Amino acid sequence: EAGxxxxxxxxxxxxxxxxxxxxxxxxxxxxxxxxxxxxxxxPELLIRYENEEAVDDSQLPKDRFSAERLKxxxxxxxxxxxxxxxxAVYLCASSHRGWPQETQYFGPGTRLLVL
Amino acid sequence: TQLLEQSPQxxxxxxxxxxxxxxxxSSVFSSLQWYRQEPGEGPVLLxxxxxxxxxxxxxxxxxxxxxxRKDSSLHITAAQPGDTGLYLCAGGGEKLTFGTGTxxxxxx
Numbered sequence: 001e002a003g004x005x006x007x008x009x010x011x012x013x014x015x016x017x018x019x020x021x022x023x024x025x026x027x028x029x030x031x032x033x034x035x036x037x038x039x040x041x042x043p044e045l046l047i048r049y050e051n052e053e054a055v056d057d058s059q060l061p062k063d064r065f066s067a068e069r070l071k072x073x074x075x076x077x078x079x080x081x082x083x084x085x086x087x088a089v090y091l092c093a094s095s096h097r098g099w100p101q102e103t104q105y106f107g108p109g110t111r112l113l114v115l
Numbered sequence: 116t117q118l119l120e121q122s123p124q125x126x127x128x129x130x131x132x133x134x135x136x137x138x139x140x141s142s143v144f145s146s147l148q149w150y151r152q153e154p155g156e157g158p159v160l161l162x163x164x165x166x167x168x169x170x171x172x173x174x175x176x177x178x179x180x181x182x183x184r185k186d187s188s189l190h191i192t193a194a195q196p197g198d199t200g201l202y203l204c205a206g207g208g209e210k211l212t213f214g215t216g217t218x219x220x221x222x223x
Binding site: 004040041042043044045048056091093103104105106107108109111 | 119124155156157158159160163201203205210211213214215216218
């Protein structure tokens with residue numbers, strides 16, 4: 001069974017430019033998460049989807065970050081405009097029924113560097 | 116905000132030695148998970164503990180959940196180079212709260 005797929009794996013952009021990350025969860029998983037992970041730290045939740053509905057976006061900086069999960073499958077996370085402090089790894093995870101009942105499976109992440 | 120502090124932050128030991136990593140919080144969690152993350156990859160779940168005082172073993176790894184469900188420990192016996200990685204604890208509740216991480220390096 002394929003795991004969580006993320007693309008691109010790496011992205012280098014200049015500050016003030018837009019950037020988008022894509023995530024394809026494990027087939028059949030209705031819950032999708034986006035996390036931000038700074039170097040050497042634990043992941044921090046940005047947004048959680050149950051199917052196509054964002055049920056927890058309290059930690060998403062909505063002035064520059066946006067996310068969507070059309071049709072309740074793939075998801076896109078966008079930053080516009082990017083700032084130097086956005087340099088981090090952006091992880092996507094999915095689970096079958098949502099925390100705390102099920103295990104979250106993480107993708108490899110997208111490593112973003114903002115210059 | 117629930118915080119999970121892990122100690123030590125960095126640990127480098129020789130192959131064959133034993134080690135313990137700690138995860139502490141002032142908050143009570145309904146469950147506690149441990150993950151290992153290798154460079155360039157996402158975290159991979161090792162274990163979930165849900166009962167205060169619970170002990171689980173996974174080959175050379177022993178996980179314990181504190182009686183009050185505020186802390187946890189991970190003990191590795193006879194560490195091997197393949198154990199190298201970032202170890203993360205994560206507390207369960209309405210959402211998963213990750214700890215600060217312990218970067219472990221096993222020297223051959």
